[in-house]
Amino acid sequence: MANIDDYQAKQDVTQSVPDEKVQTPAIPADVFLQAAENLCKWSLDGARALSAVAITDGSGHADLIQDLNDIAVLGRENPDPLTSIGFDLTQLDLAATRADELAICWPKQTATKPIPPTQKPFATRLTPT
Structure with a gap:
């Protein structure tokens, strides 16, 4: 379609x-x-x-920790596109720090939760208490 045809096709809408x-x-x-x-x-x-980099749209705490780390690495390796849009590169340091902190904290937090009886190994459930 020529430009004039495009113009005429949209003229009623614009008017x-x-x-x-x-x-x-x-x-x-x-x-x-x-x-x-x-x-x-x-x-x-x-x-x-x-x-x-293969940042996926997975779910869960482990995926979040990995994604934060991947974003920090990707941004540090490619700062020019980020600075060209005014991105604060210190946010990459924050993402890396949070990934490190979560990698330490998350396993500790999950280790303190009691295991529900339905998820305990079969042999453990058979053992009298």
Whole structure:
């Protein structure tokens, strides 16, 4: 479809917008389009980098700990895209620190919980108390 055909196809829709809903752009259209294109490219680059590290959408505490560590490593290895969007790189240190803390704390916390009788080994359940 040619540009004029696109324009004519959308003309009824654009003409139906009430005047009070029409907004004057805050930035020039070319600046907006370039920014949108940059964001698209950065997000695609980021998606490729994330898939290369294989951060999954798993669940559970162990997965959270691993993901925090992976994000810290990925960010430290690729700081340029993060700084270009104004990301505070100290957050990567915080993610790594939290991963280390959770890796120590989580096993201790789960070790103190009593094991429900249904999850105890079969031989233990047969042993009289």
